[in-house]
Amino acid sequence: MPMQPDMQPTPTIRFHRIYPAAIPPMRADKAALGLMPTMAYRHCEAMRMASSFGWYAFPAEEVCLRWNGSDVFVKEDGHWQPLVRSELPGFADYWNTHAPEDLVDLSPPFLTRLQLPGLVQVWTGLLCSTAPGWSVLVRPPSNMRGSFLYSPYEGIVETDRYRPCPLFMNIQLVATDVDIVLPKTVPLLQVQPLLRETYDERAHTSQEVDGLDVQEDGQPALSPEEWQAYRRTIRVETGGQPAEAGHYAADSRKRGKSGD
Numbered sequence: 001m002p003m004q005p006d007m008q009p010t011p012t013i014r015f016h017r018i019y020p021a022a023i024p025p026m027r028a029d030k031a032a033l034g035l036m037p038t039m040a041y042r043h044c045e046a047m048r049m050a051s052s053f054g055w056y057a058f059p060a061e062e063v064c065l066r067w068n069g070s071d072v073f074v075k076e077d078g079h080w081q082p083l084v085r086s087e088l089p090g091f092a093d094y095w096n097t098h099a100p101e102d103l104v105d106l107s108p109p110f111l112t113r114l115q116l117p118g119l120v121q122v123w124t125g126l127l128c129s130t131a132p133g134w135s136v137l138v139r140p141p142s143n144m145r146g147s148f149l150y151s152p153y154e155g156i157v158e159t160d161r162y163r164p165c166p167l168f169m170n171i172q173l174v175a176t177d178v179d180i181v182l183p184k185t186v187p188l189l190q191v192q193p194l195l196r197e198t199y200d201e202r203a204h205t206s207q208e209v210d211g212l213d214v215q216e217d218g219q220p221a222l223s224p225e226e227w228q229a230y231r232r233t234i235r236v237e238t239g240g241q242p243a244e245a246g247h248y249a250a251d252s253r254k255r256g257k258s259g260d
Contacts, residue, residue, distance in 0.1 A: 014129045022125025023058040032143040054192035060125030063182035067173040086111035108166045118173035127164035137192040149175040
């Protein structure tokens with residue numbers, strides 16, 4: 001059934017900012033917030049598309065952590081405290097004012113120390129839901145150099161079935177006896193929508209072909225049609241010389257403008 005002119009398409013993903021002071025999600029940037037090299041931005045459409053796929057989410061507040069190899073500490077009001085669970089300022093009262101009676105005192109924590117040594121869960125202040133059949137990949141921001149002080153984990157969450165889901169990231173503290181700061185204004189993670197069929201077992205079928213020789217079944221490793229397609233891929237021109245760099249980016253951008 002065609003969509004009527006005044007109807008809006010159903011959003012793939014829905015963010016709910018339940019901590020009022022949290023930074024709203026930001027559509028991911030093709031230039032990786034200006035951190036991508038200029039040459040890559042101009043000519044590498046693959047990097048541009050990866051960088052712009054999804055949304056950035058930020059820590060709900062600035063975080064300052066320390067790890068001594070065994071215990072995790074968080075800096076609150078200028079003092080270091082052993083971390084078990086840390087709450088956002090004023091959020092518990094705000095939550096209790098608006099939450100159903102059975103959810104009073106069950107607000108999402110800002111920071112949670114997990115069971116493995118140095119593992120901390122950091123919340124963005126957001127809840128996340130997706131349309132039926134869609135999940136989200138939660139990962140570090142694409143094409144941005146990460147910190148050497150901690151290592152983030154990636155995860156795929158079925159946010160159409162488990163929704164609304166607190167949007168958080170688990171990080172493994174690596175450096176010991178130094179301040180590990182997560183600024184509120186620097187993206188903590190990138191959220192990318194995924195159709196479930198793109199990562200289920202049906203999507204993991206593959207075929208392997210070894211070498212360029214004739215195969216055991218008598219078939220060529222690459223058919224004449226595949227060799228011709230390869231020529232088009234690398235843009236071999238008359239005389240056997242490859243085309244100038246950047247044709248992939250130019251073709252991709254033309255298709256994007258035409259909606260193809």
